[in-house]
Amino acid sequence: MTGPNVLLRAPEPTDIDILYRWENDTRIWHLSNTITPFSKFAIEQYVLNAQDDIFSSKQLRLMIECHTAGSESAVVGSIDLFDFDPFHRRAGIGLLIDESSRRKGYASEAIGLLTEYCFKTLNLHQLYCNIEQSNTESIHVFTKAGFTACGNKKEWLFRDGQWMDELIFQKINNT
Numbered sequence: 376m377t378g379p380n381v382l383l384r385a386p387e388p389t390d391i392d393i394l395y396r397w398e399n400d401t402r403i404w405h406l407s408n409t410i411t412p413f414s415k416f417a418i419e420q421y422v423l424n425a426q427d428d429i430f431s432s433k434q435l436r437l438m439i440e441c442h443t444a445g446s447e448s449a450v451v452g453s454i455d456l457f458d459f460d461p462f463h464r465r466a467g468i469g470l471l472i473d474e475s476s477r478r479k480g481y482a483s484e485a486i487g488l489l490t491e492y493c494f495k496t497l498n499l500h501q502l503y504c505n506i507e508q509s510n511t512e513s514i515h516v517f518t519k520a521g522f523t524a525c526g527n528k529k530e531w532l533f534r535d536g537q538w539m540d541e542l543i544f545q546k547i548n549n550t
Contacts, residue, residue: 376437376492381484383437383454383492386422390438393450394418397471405507405534407469429497433459439485441476451476454485456493464500466493470513477512486520494548501547507532508540522546 376383386394397403398413429435439452452472459466468489472482493499504522506513518524522544530538 376488377442378484378488380441381451381481381488382440382442382448383485383488384440386436386438386453388419388422390450391415391418391422393473394422394453397453397473403471405532406471429456429459430461433457435459437489439472439481441479441481449476451479451481452485454489456489461497464498466497466499466502468502468504470504470516482516483519486516490520490546494550499548501545503543503545506542506544507534508542514542514544517544520546 395413395415395418398409398418404410435456437454438450439454440448441451442448450473452470454471455469456466457469468486470482470486490502493502502522503525504513504517505528506517508527523546524542525545526543528541528543531541532539
């Protein structure tokens with residue numbers, strides 16, 4: 376999937392080091408409910424098996440690669456589909472943009488490309504995401520992409536000794 380500045384592609388062995396760094400960055404573990412580190416071997420096995428069909432694995436990870444004209448391609452993040460449910464035609468979406476690549480429009484473009492793929496190719500009826508209430512940047516990006524708030528899970532997340540609300544956003548395929 377290709378846009379003006381972003382390419383969404385399957386993970387490759389060359390992505391193992393950056394995935395290893397992201398998956399073991401304790402500052403962002405709360406975003407994916409991670410509580411233990413991943414071994415490099417586990418990341419390698421994941422990448423080697425990433426070609427599994429979304430209908431059997433119920434998930435899909437794509438690397439977000441910047442390919443702006445005049446610059447060398449670089450991986451700037453990843454975008455995931457999870458809880459893929461072909462019967463109810465829905466899936467969750469998760470997004471990570473490397474700290475050094477934020478506020479450059481990559482997230483918005485990646486969400487747009489993945490949404491189009493989900494609605495036109497996978498024939499999904501809806502996408503949803505769960506965002507910690509204090510994560511104003513993610514709320515802004517998903518709202519800008521046409522997702523609307525549809526729920527609030529009170530005191531859903533426990534982080535840094537405090538209970539946090541988690542908001543649910545969804546985008547319905549109206550075509």
